[in-house]
Amino acid sequence: MKVQGIILSAAVLLLLHPVSAVKSGDFKTCSQSGFCRRGRAIAARARDATASWKSPYSVDASSVSVSSEEALITAKVQSSLYPDVDFRLEMHVEDDGVVRVRMDEVSGLRKRYDEAADWALVKEPTISSDIRWTAGKKAVSAAYGAGVEVVLEYEPLRVVVRRHGKEQVVINGRGLLHMEHFRTKETPVANEEGLDEQDVMTSLKANAWFEGEDQDAYWEESFSKWTDSKPKGPESLSVDIDFPNHGHVYGIPEHATSLSLPTTTGDDPFFTEPYRLYNLDVFEYIASSPMSLYGAIPLMHAHSAESTVGVFHVVGSETWIDVAHPSPMSSQTHWISESGILDLFILPGPSPDDVFAQYARLTGTAALPAHWALGYHQCRWNYVSSDDVRGVQKQFDEADMPVDVFWLDIEYAEEHKYMIWDQKTFPDPINMTNDVAAFGRKMVAIVDPHLKRAEDYPVYSAARDKGLLIKQSNGEDDFEGWCWSGSSAWVDFFNPDGIEFWAKLFDPRPGKEWSWTQSTEDIYIWNDMNEPSIFNGPEITLQKDAIHYGGWEHRDVHNINGMPLVSAATSTGLIQRGDVRKRPFVLTRSFFAGTQRYGAMWTGDNLGTWEHMAVGIKMVLSSNIAGMVFAGSDVGGFFGNPDAEMLVRWYHVGIFSPFLRAHAHIDTKRREPYLLTEPYKSYVRNILRLRYSMLPVWYTAFRENSETGRPVVRPHYAVFPQDLNGFAIDDQFFLGSSGLLVKPVTRPGVTEETVYIPEDEVYYEYFSHQTYHGSAEGKNVTVPAPLDRVPLLVRGGSIVPTRERPRRSSSLMAQDPFTLRVALSKSGAAKGELYLDDGVTFAHRDGALVWREFIAAKTSKTTTIKSRDLAVEKPFAADLAIYDPANAFSQSIKNVRVEKVIVLGLSGKPSSVMLTGGGELVWEFEEGAGSAGKEERASVLTIKDPKVGIAQDWEVKITL
Template sequence: MWSPSFVAALLLLLTPAAHTLKTGDWKTCSQSGFCRRGRALSARAQDAADVWKSPYSVIPSSVAVASNLASFTAAVKSSIYPEINFELDVRVHKDGVVRVRMDEVGGLRKRYDEAASWALVQEPEISRAIQWSVGKQEIKAKYGEKKDVEVTVEYNPLKVTLSRNGKEEVVLNGRGLLHMEHFRTKASGDDKPVEGSEGDAQAVMQTNPAAWFEGDTEDAWWEETFSSWTDSKPKGPESLSIDINFPRHGHVYGIPQHATSLSLPTTTGPSATFTDPYRLYNADVFEYLASSSMSLYGSIPLMHAHSAESTVAVFNAVGSETWIDIGRSNDRSTETHWVSESGILDVFILPGPTPEEVFAQYARLTGTPALPAHWSLAYHQCRWNYVSSDDVRGVQKRFDEEDIPVDVFWLDIEYAEEHKYFIWDKKTFPDPVEMTNDVDALERKMVVIIDPHLKRTSSYPVYQKASELAVLVKPKSGEGEYEGWCWSGSSSWIDGFNPASWEFWKGLFKTKSIDGQWSWTESTDAVHIWNDMNEPSVFNGPEITMPKDNVHYGGWEHRDVHNINGMLFTNMTYQAVAARSDPPKRPFVLTRSFYAGSQRFGAMWTGDNLGTWEHMTVNLKMALANGIGGMTFGGSDVGGFFGNPEPEMLVRWYAIGIFSPFFRAHAHIDTKRREPYLLDEPYKSILRDTIRLRYAMLPMWYTAFREATVTGIPILRPQYVVFPKDEAGFAIDDQFYVGASGLLVKPVTEKGATEASIYLAEDQVYYDYFAHYAHQGSVKGKYVTVPAALHQIPLLVRGGSIIPTRERHRRSSPLMKYDPFTLRVALDKVGSARGELYLDDGETYSHQDGEIVWREFTAETEKKSKVLRVSSKDLALEKPQEAVEGNALAHFDPANAYAKKIAHVRVEKIVLVGLGKQPKAVRVEGGKELDWDYAPGVSSGKEGQAGVLVVKDPAVTVVSDWTLVVEL
């Protein structure tokens, strides 16, 4: 056992605060054996382009089409190793998604094939309406309403193509880079590549095809060393290579998480932005670079490809380390090469053809975001660390004294005695339940960190029970418990792949002890959870994570499941928090590590960023990319985790934070305190107004989340998603739309800026949210300049939108639940507008039983009668099947319990922007004339100050049908 002084020195050395990023702590492709092999394969294919041919082919006589189903299986052979057998399984789902699976059969070992089972919400339904046409050289099927989509599987060489209207859109193995390294015996050496022959590529291919295809040396087949660590590879080489090309799409997006542009820069070719491929390998990369293809905390192997004609996507269900090269032969096509360390080929082709349809197709596979608790969309205040119970109370007191709203206070690792999670340090937190109750009394919540590493000591009942149940990750021997080092010192890790770990973990969160089982009795329902370090982060491990040859439940090596590991921990926690109360309440769980499907279990953030302008800028791009990957409930540490941002930067970052789905300020233990009330004027007042704006817009945010939970479409929408045919917007990632609200946000990320340039893609009017200035767009697209002094947020409202807000200032969001609403009606060029408002109790699951309010607001100008009508109707009654996630409502009762509860909540004000003339009268249909004010402006279609009509107290409720009549 190491001495305490050595442990202290080790932790000091490995603590992120002790040094800046060392890129040498993480591998490059050239330092990764299987990535080198994959890139070398690509290089050989390029060098021998005239004679290169994939060795994989389908045996035509083996093709077996399933009866009445759009699926078939077939045997696949490799001409390089004819004694190795593979099976191909191709199926078309009911919604048109094509799934292509290939696995080695009858081999020495089994490849890991369970990644999809963790990512998918259910086994997809195979179409029964599609017929395969089996030919001598290929098998194909046409489908779609117009029979315009075709999937073709060519036999020799094996090639899978998705086409639309006869034009290729997605091609698998078109460049012949498919290679599933088969299992072999180390001792025999029978099938080792040997040195290639002299001469041209064709001669080498004929004399020694194995060397021609695989290379002429064993490169890290059985063992690999990086820095001081050696990775034993008992299964030998098992990597998987596949080229996936998009012949008609010049932009690709997704594969989060990377700190780079939304439209992914290239990694191959003479003008490549990055020299290394994009890496998907969940890693604790503190102070990460602001522009890099390095892997970060999460990995979602989903890539969108877009052009003005269509949007398609591929989801590669693999859980091991993966490297992805991106190249472009021209502006209209993209070539990608995916190389994974282990696993089977399991690729889902999403045919689109629109962004909305791609999002829906992916959501049907991996699920939609869970509808969060309403309070979790408000402001969160965190730092490493609030040091005591009194510190928490003091921070809460200061927020209230300065009249700044806040909903959640967070505790980092120092709350726990010796970093034994669930165990309070009674020297600093002697009264955790009373402290939580003091916070809860003001309708606020707490979030407490729970990491996956458990301190190995007999004084820690959580570790003791986990060890007794044998639910901890094992070392490479497969015996005992893996020991590594993290915040707790000597630690072991929960193995979420072990089914027994789930009930054990859920039991820990019970606030009352049951049958003598240890549980977190010093907690309440007001405490929610932050899962950090779940990549997993291991301070003394290779690349600051777990050795790849560690063993999980079922005998799988960590290399097989690394990218899935963090999602399982969050899934367990999410279920545990939901199960602790009866009836269950919606949990809030924040995760740093994630995988495809993690959106079902809560929020994420972009990790240990720096308080720099560059990081503020790239975190915005990362938020958009995370949304593409399904992780729409995300944000970054406002102000940056590391460093002491100047007041100007902090103000600008808060302006980004309020337009992030997850809005949290957080800072490192070595930074100065920077709670918003600590700033000098005018910065403090600017931050107060900024945070209040977020609270006023919470109805809009909650409504946007409802749509995301039903459709899978992200809340922060890049330009190409909203305007998929406007090529000028395909690479824009410094502005975005918030849901379907019509809000267009252009954050300021440059020091000293006083104005901002915003791109308008359409011939439509856009209004300044605050000043009501009308900007006129163009059919060709145009940029407009807007004021952006430090106290100003560049924020436009698209004509044709109606935005519900709540304008009363409260100290926390639950105190607003009976507040009246303001409707901001932004008229389009023809005098119409539309918007929605979704409400439920914001806390329980009663919304799934129909206890909701979902309203549609419309505005229509009748030219002949010279009347403008603003109306409210029950959208849930009209579309009960689209009201909540899971489409659970068979019918809807407008007089449900929640609707009755808020029946008295009224609309206190209606603001109509873009009204070109003063009205003659304003009244609610069937009622008396109302009080109103009108500020004149330019006529419709003109640039300048818009006319604004403010109707005071129209005497209507938010749950009732009504029509406001404006006589013009």
């Protein structure tokens, strides 16, 4: 590419964006961030003052008002630091028991950013009309639900949520709440005229006990070679949120660390910094650190054996969070944000499932993805030509390995002008895409948000001419920075016209304005670098004083920036581009609360190391409990050249991640799985086939998430919330409600693995049918883990539907038969679900679907297995008014049958296996094996071709 007369190669750009271990000096610590320093200093002064410390914030009791229509509390909040500054608080309880607390500065010199909730929330929550507030001299309170009480205490201001009298969440219990009010640079004390210098200094000294004696980075601050101007002055927000009876806290992704968040105020040398939420391009990130990464979801769960609660603080600015565990049964947190208002949702639980549902009602659930998107995605930086893409596809087919999607990184685009093909290397993009689509496959092309500043690039020139670009701090000139395109500009996606402009770009049909006509509906989009990443910016991102639509500074909206690009713009464009609306697929690196409604995410530029393989599992679990369920890590690691053992193990990790993609850096060796030598090549082929056989399980788990908010992959505390032994487990997990328990191997040289069973139930090894028995206290068992096998157990009481026919891609499986694995519990029962639709369109919202429940029940010597229509009783879409069992989709698969039923754990050999309304079925039985005191192999009954349709009601009776 040409920039200022110089041809910039990828090598030169890599100098701007160096590929090496993360340089900590490129990114701020709390001590280098003025508002974080100030917030932590308040906490330090509070600790030093101990019992004498008191919050300066209180509620004016005479101002408390309760709306008779909405049960909304409003009140004036006073600060003894600045009594003339007006703060207002609103508090209400929503229909599902969630408590919302909002506090803002009103009638000040300026307005604080208060639009973060507009992006995060799926809709404005409904205030409960059943709540009755009781106002007293010292507090106002309300009791509701199963023993829940919420209290607003006046002096000092404190919000407490209790359940059965026990404190669950306490806001400002340690007196760290501070909303820095707007002021002028010349007069540090707002709204006080005519003060001489001595008066000002006296006022500052009087408030030094809380705010400190210095105006620390109030109006500008420097980091490295950059200076951040702060024309609005200090506006940070600090608040302590404590969980007095919960010893574990989870969430606030994205961080590379354990699921149960370690303390940041203790002696661990790797966790002396607060957890930072500030979306950044951190290549080769550290595998155990509180450093900020690419996404930010300000949601935290707190958990104990008695209850689970959550807090969701809707703020889009940079935020630091200190975590402490003063005792094994309590947790304290301190949230420090650069700007915005206090907009806090308290999720009262009391179970993990309740918290998932409460958060989902606020921010929505993941959109049900296209079925093909759950298959295997093959990517690298870069497939260099259309012939290269065809060659990769050919070699996958020759190796008999399934794959659904091929990806193109930045080199497909001429001079990195996205959506403009390089005609030298990709002369026939439509034919290339059609060649891929002929095998039922799709393509994904990267479209980064930076636009090359070139007159011959119509995307840039049109956005500039329409005034849709982010502005410099003066609010007039377009911002210019450096990224892969060289000198670049950025569309302002907070501008509604910017969203509409971007969405129209993806329509391949010719129109009045430029659009990507050299594409097809089989090309989907990867939005990378959308933190935004700017190579010559502070911390490799955009200056905070840049200006967005509405006059807001970038500091106010930084963590939200990737969301309107993915959600409102790219996703909308993909849906609207065809005559028949199809589900979009958009991968994003940057994300915020609510992004789950529109796309998938991955954990960024990881390394090909065992440590990064292991932490990727924890990061995916953390994202899942925070609603961002369509998540995964790059298989093999983005950087490095993993050996064959590591690569095989990483594919095991990958197939049990909701999003499955292999990716590699431009400097790595080619490592497509067909290049492996034997036996590793066959290992990976079988691993991928295992993923494809379980696509019905994955799709059903996504359906459940879309309705309930429950994660697609679930940590132990979410499934067994009262099991103390499981609260910190994050290296094994459950796949939806399927009963599948997996523990990927993430260490070299391992041939067996320890798996924790949390209950007194039988678990079956998926491949060998070996049985493992837990106990009421929990039990560790040793499971074989040769390189060709992942430790995978089926929980007794589960029925797992799979499709066992090997195919090239998932779309070719649409008419394939099913196998049902019936893993009987100790009591001889089991159940499972299967959800199906066309996997492409939105017809399921109109009832074009199949949703079955399979039930096994035991009575005396008879075990009955039956299938029933769940959709008749539970229409899964909220807007699904009418469901017809004979809907168009159901009719399209009326010939799809159950080809095999495998029953594990029968107590003896059957005397007959009958189809109700039919005759004796063909079956085989294998006795269980084992000896006293040793684990056994379960008995296996295999029913061959029971001659029933997957979409039909049927019943099979097994008589011993």
